[in-house]
Amino acid sequence: MIKRDPDLLLQSAPLLKQKLSIPTAMRDVLLALLPALLAGIWYFGLSALLVVVVTILGAMMTEWAFTPKHQRSMALSDGSALLTGVLLGMTLPPALPLWMAWIGGAVAIGLGKTLWGGLGNNLFNPAIVGRAFLLGTFPIAMTTWHVAAGPDQFFNLYSSTLALPFMQVPPIPQGTLSASGGGIHLVDGMSAATPLGLMKFEQTGTPIFSLMFGNTAGSLGETSGLLLILGGLYLLVRRALEWRIPLAIFLSAGVFTLLLQQIDPLRFPDIYFTLFSGGMLLGAIYMATDPVTSPVTPKGAWIFGIGIGLLIVLIRNFGGLPEGVLYAILLMNAATPLINRYTQPRIFGRSVGRSAK
Amino acid sequence: MGLLSLFSKSFSHGVHPAHHKGQTEDLAIQRVPFGKRYVMPLGQHIGAPAIAVVSKGQSVRRGELIAKPGGFISTALHSPVTGTVTEITPQRTLDGALKEAIVIEADPYSTQRLETTPPTSWEKLSLETFIKVIQQAGIVGMGGAAFPSHVKYSIPEGVQIDDLLVNGAECEPFLTNDHRLMVERPQAVIEGTEILRQKLGAKRACIGIEQNKPEAIEALREQLAQQPERPITLSALEVKYPQGAEKMLVKSVYGKEIPAGQLPRDIGVAVNNVGTIVAIADLFETGSPLIERVVTVSGPGVDQPANLLVPLGTSVRDVLRFSGALNDKTREIIMGGPMMGFPIASLDVPILKGSSGILAFTETETARPPEYTCIRCGRCLEACPYFLNPSRLALLSRNRRYEETTGYHVMDCVECGACSYSCPSNIPIAQLIRTAKDNLRQHPVQDAA
Numbered sequence: 001m002i003k004r005d006p007d008l009l010l011q012s013a014p015l016l017k018q019k020l021s022i023p024t025a026m027r028d029v030l031l032a033l034l035p036a037l038l039a040g041i042w043y044f045g046l047s048a049l050l051v052v053v054v055t056i057l058g059a060m061m062t063e064w065a066f067t068p069k070h071q072r073s074m075a076l077s078d079g080s081a082l083l084t085g086v087l088l089g090m091t092l093p094p095a096l097p098l099w100m101a102w103i104g105g106a107v108a109i110g111l112g113k114t115l116w117g118g119l120g121n122n123l124f125n126p127a128i129v130g131r132a133f134l135l136g137t138f139p140i141a142m143t144t145w146h147v148a149a150g151p152d153q154f155f156n157l158y159s160s161t162l163a164l165p166f167m168q169v170p171p172i173p174q175g176t177l178s179a180s181g182g183g184i185h186l187v188d189g190m191s192a193a194t195p196l197g198l199m200k201f202e203q204t205g206t207p208i209f210s211l212m213f214g215n216t217a218g219s220l221g222e223t224s225g226l227l228l229i230l231g232g233l234y235l236l237v238r239r240a241l242e243w244r245i246p247l248a249i250f251l252s253a254g255v256f257t258l259l260l261q262q263i264d265p266l267r268f269p270d271i272y273f274t275l276f277s278g279g280m281l282l283g284a285i286y287m288a289t290d291p292v293t294s295p296v297t298p299k300g301a302w303i304f305g306i307g308i309g310l311l312i313v314l315i316r317n318f319g320g321l322p323e324g325v326l327y328a329i330l331l332m333n334a335a336t337p338l339i340n341r342y343t344q345p346r347i348f349g350r351s352v353g354r355s356a357k
Numbered sequence: 358m359g360l361l362s363l364f365s366k367s368f369s370h371g372v373h374p375a376h377h378k379g380q381t382e383d384l385a386i387q388r389v390p391f392g393k394r395y396v397m398p399l400g401q402h403i404g405a406p407a408i409a410v411v412s413k414g415q416s417v418r419r420g421e422l423i424a425k426p427g428g429f430i431s432t433a434l435h436s437p438v439t440g441t442v443t444e445i446t447p448q449r450t451l452d453g454a455l456k457e458a459i460v461i462e463a464d465p466y467s468t469q470r471l472e473t474t475p476p477t478s479w480e481k482l483s484l485e486t487f488i489k490v491i492q493q494a495g496i497v498g499m500g501g502a503a504f505p506s507h508v509k510y511s512i513p514e515g516v517q518i519d520d521l522l523v524n525g526a527e528c529e530p531f532l533t534n535d536h537r538l539m540v541e542r543p544q545a546v547i548e549g550t551e552i553l554r555q556k557l558g559a560k561r562a563c564i565g566i567e568q569n570k571p572e573a574i575e576a577l578r579e580q581l582a583q584q585p586e587r588p589i590t591l592s593a594l595e596v597k598y599p600q601g602a603e604k605m606l607v608k609s610v611y612g613k614e615i616p617a618g619q620l621p622r623d624i625g626v627a628v629n630n631v632g633t634i635v636a637i638a639d640l641f642e643t644g645s646p647l648i649e650r651v652v653t654v655s656g657p658g659v660d661q662p663a664n665l666l667v668p669l670g671t672s673v674r675d676v677l678r679f680s681g682a683l684n685d686k687t688r689e690i691i692m693g694g695p696m697m698g699f700p701i702a703s704l705d706v707p708i709l710k711g712s713s714g715i716l717a718f719t720e721t722e723t724a725r726p727p728e729y730t731c732i733r734c735g736r737c738l739e740a741c742p743y744f745l746n747p748s749r750l751a752l753l754s755r756n757r758r759y760e761e762t763t764g765y766h767v768m769d770c771v772e773c774g775a776c777s778y779s780c781p782s783n784i785p786i787a788q789l790i791r792t793a794k795d796n797l798r799q800h801p802v803q804d805a806a
Contacts, residue, residue: 005704009689012788014696014774015722016374016530020781022729078729120730242735296735296748347766348743349604349617 020240026079028240032231033086033286039227040220043148044094047161048220054098056085058105059130066114080119084108087127087286090221091279091326092134095146095158099165100138107133124333125293128326135326145217147192192217196278199269200322211276218278225276232285242289244298248305249284249312250275256313268317280312283325293333300336300343307332367595368605372740372775374530374598374696376569380662381533381655386541388666389679391469395437395670396448396707397423398458402503404430409459415442416464420473420646423459426492432505433495434459435646437668439467451692451699451706458707461670473644479552484510487556491637494646495710499632500524500601501693503711506633510557512622519625521554521562522610523634526594526601528567529694532714534651535631537664539566539573542635543580549638551587557627562589564631565610569596598696599773603628605742617769632713652708654680656695658687658717667708673715674704686719695722696774729782737776737786743769747776751786754793760802762793770794 041048063081064072075081088108092101108130116122135142146158194217195206210216212226222228235241253274260268274280288294288308295304308328315324400406407424417423417436424434440463447455463469476482476490492507512518523546527535539546546564554562566574577591592610594600604615606628613624621628632650639645648669654676655662663680673690677683683690691698692712708715737747746765753762767790776786 006683006685006687008687008700008702009723010700010702011689011723011725012700012785012791013691013694013698014778014787015689015691015718016695017726017778017783018372018374018781021726021783022732022781025734025781074727074729118730120732291734292732296733296738298739344746345744347617347745347769348608349614349619349769350766 022078022080025240026083028235028238029083029286030079030086032234033090033221035231036224036227036282037086037090037221039224040090040094040222042154043223044146044220045154045156047158048094050098050157050161051092051094051096051101051220052086052089054101055089055092055105055130056082058102059085059088059109060105062106062109062114066110067118075119078119080113081109084113084126084130087282088130090282091127091131091219093142093145093218094220095144095160096134096138096141097160097163097165099163100134100141103137104130104134120292122292123336124330125287125290128287128329128333131326132330145192145194145197147217148223194218194278194322195273196316196322199273199277200316206273206277208272208276211273219282222279222282225281228281228285232281235285241285242291242294242301244301245289245294245305245308246284248302249280249288249309252306252309253280253313254309256310260313260317274313274316278316278323279325283312283329284308287325288329288332293336295336295339295343297340297343297345299345300339303339303343304332304336307335366592366609367597367600368608368742370739370742370744370775371597371599371605372778373596374778376596377530377655377695378533378536378569380531381653381664382536382570382572384533384537384662384664386534386537386651386664386666389668389671389676391438391463391668392671392675393463393465394443394672395440395461395463395668396458396672397434397437397461397670398448398450398456398707398709399424399427399434400456401434401450401669401709401711402432402497402505404428404432404505404508406457407431407434409445409457411436411442411445411459413442413444416440417442417461418472419467419469420471420644420648422493422646423461426505430505430508432497432507433493433646435495435648436461437648437670438463439469440464449703449706451701451709451712453702471643471645473646475641475644479556479641482556484556484558490640494636494640496633496636496640496647497710498630499636499650499710499713500630501697501711501713503709506629506637509622509627509629510553512557516622517625518557518559518622518627519561520611520627521550521557521559522607522621522626522628523550523562523564523631524601524603524606524628525564525566525570525573525631526606527570527631528596528598528601529696529698529714530598531655531716532653532694533655533664534653534713536570536573538631538635538651539570540576543576545635545638545642546577546631547580547584547587547589548642549634549636550589552637552641553627553629553634554589559627560588562587563592563610564589565592565594565600565606567596567600568593598775598778599742599771602742602771602773604771617766647710650708650710650712652676652712653714653716655714656691656716657719657721658683658690660684669710670707672705672707673701676708676715677704677717683717687717688720688723689718691716691718696778697772726783728784731782731784734781736779736781740775740779742773742775743771745770747786747790748780748784750793751776751784751789754789759793759796759800762790763797763802767793767797 067075112126112129198204311328405427448458
């Protein structure tokens with residue numbers, strides 16, 4: 001029997017590859033975020049779901065529009081735009097008008113990523129750019145918080161959700177509310193201050209239980225600390241997390257808070273509150289660890305994390321804003337190239353480090 | 358267990374590919390039957406090609422010298438079979454290039470008995486004579502580089518070798534040829550180690566083995582127990598790629614870093630592969646020059662994996678015919694290990710002194726997943742055992758900014774491939790770095806001075 005030789009390929013070694021790829025890495029992060037996201041939707045109802053969906057749409061549509069045609073399918077399938085959309089969505093107030101959410105998603109990708117040259121080239125975390133833009137542009141809508149209503153009122157839509165672009169929130173038309181039982185209701189919602197707002201402006205703490213389980217006012221994906229931590233542990237098991245960054249953030253913010261407490265225990269919040277309130281967990285575990293915008297070296301990761309932790313506590317306690325995670329990460333993002341430059345390890349067998357990036 | 362420390366020794370960084378050695382690690386070495394045609398390229402080692410000392414039509418005996426060293430950094434060639442020299446012409450070799458080679462047709466009626474006599478007992482040889490004997494026996498580094506061994510043993514004035522390090526790490530996945538040698542011929546390993554240790558004047562010798570070879574460690578330990586007077590120890594190393602790279606191995610075993618641009622001997626260490634050690638033991642036992650070697654045939658593309666003792670010059674086709682051939686799924690054949698080996702374009706190329714494995718891979722391994730942009734995740738930086746910045750080097754190489762890569766010490770790269778392995782964006786980092794290095798070799802950067 002004559003057997004033909006196989007048509008041999010000439011691909012260069014190594015032929016072995018580890019399984020992790022960009023899409024699976026993105027999928028891991030999305031999976032890790034899912035419980036906290038679902039909890040947010042559970043607490044804040046249909047509005048929260050719509051806000052996230054529209055943010056994702058804004059991000060994906062922008063990615064599609066600004067990507068050359070032949071790269072579109074890959075750019076969209078790598079999951080990075082989806083992840084940006086989800087992350088941004090989770091930092092938004094649940095009653096944010098949908099058109100603002102869409103703009104947020106579009107800006108996150110457009111200004112946060114595409115403008116820099118696409119995935120891998122941006123200096124700042126796209127989701128945070130989107131949120132910073134929204135915060136600066138629509139400060140009132142971005143700081144109107146509502147009580148977590150719980151699943152009984154899932155179908156109650158905040159009236160602001162469907163607001164038209166650049167319009168006042170329309171009064172709820174009489175009569176459309178009456179449908180009892182099923183169906184979607186428009187409600188005004190009960191506005192409330194976030195735990196950080198309470199702390200900042202009224203010096204009132206929030207019990208740790210509420211912070212962990214998410215039934216407080218706040219951004220829709222930030223409130224349930226426990227699930228965010230669980231997601232982080234999942235990433236840790238999957239080896240998809242630069243664990244040094246969140247650890248450094250928690251340590252530096254924690255130590256700084258303890259020091260402040262020594263000075264004035266009444267004025268400054270305790271350590272649990274610092275670590276589990278606001279955007280701390282979401283920011284530290286999921287946003288600061290974005291590989292593109294964080295240092296590549298382990299030493300750099302520690303510096304980066306410590307910087308963020310200090311900045312968060314500084315902004316929260318001495319700045320004008322109740323929350324500082326956003327700007328802390330942005331500032332340290334900007335410092336990343338510098339950190340990379342000065343933390344290059346020594347090359348094997350040489351007395352010098354590899355040249356800076 | 359005194360010899361095996363609980364905390365395994367290792368170097369920093371590196372990767373952990375699945376070792377895939379299960380297919381062949383328990384298969385005893387089999388001798389491949391003699392075939393018909395043998396191709397011995399004159400330049401199958403690093404350095405100057407050998408010079409043929411036979412002519413067309415001449416009959417040669419197995420083990421007879423057919424080419425003499427072409428210089429100091431060069432070594433001899435011997436006929437792998439008894440037969441007739443049919444031609445001395447350029448032949449295709451592993452990389453596809455035509456290289457001058459001696460083609461020998463085996464005598465089908467010959468018994469292929471090896472009629473060599475061992476050189477005078479090694480104890481009596483001076484180091485200079487020893488070096489000459491090694492060169493005349495054509496012994497090279499068997500780990501893959503095929504660097505003439507006698508050059509390594511020519512220690513310059515003033516350099517003292519304290520430690521002989523035997524490389525039994527075999528960190529390349531799939532390959533089990535060194536492992537089988539250690540399991541089946543521990544006596545030869547120890548004997549060769551002792552010969553070399555005494556000749557080089559080293560105080561101690563150490564055999565470094567990755568921990569995934571307990572059988573080999575056990576076999577050598579038993580052998581050593583019988584000769585407790587020999588200052589030879591075993592070192593169990595962490596299973597990590599590239600544990601078998603010379604400088605990594607020295608770091609793992611002795612905790613010492615060899616400065617860039619220097620050799621192990623500069624810190625008083627000589628490193629030799631297990632296969633080389635066994636070749637030296639054989640030389641002094643039977644007088645056999647280097648005319649055959651152990652080759653692992655494995656990979657998902659072969660139905661019947663094996664560890665084979667193959668006469669040099671045998672074509673890959675003949676080896677595969679013996680070991681149960683390729684299956685229909687084969688898409689690529691790699692000579693050597695899957696991390697650092699080279700693909701071959703044809704089955705009609707000869708097994709050389711440096712060929713440690715024939716690995717057949719299928720669609721699954723060769724499929725190139727879509728390449729994404731670098732997201733600066735830093736995985737390649739954490740993989741590189743030399744602490745280089747592979748992502749940066751790859752980017753510069755892709756943009757053809759080869760000169761700039763020297764500033765990032767591109768030439769320190771040993772092309773182990775750990776960076777490509779670790780890249781989640783599927784960027785062929787190692788290949789891009791190879792491109793840069795190759796370009797720099799061809800067009801060296803002029804120093805500003």
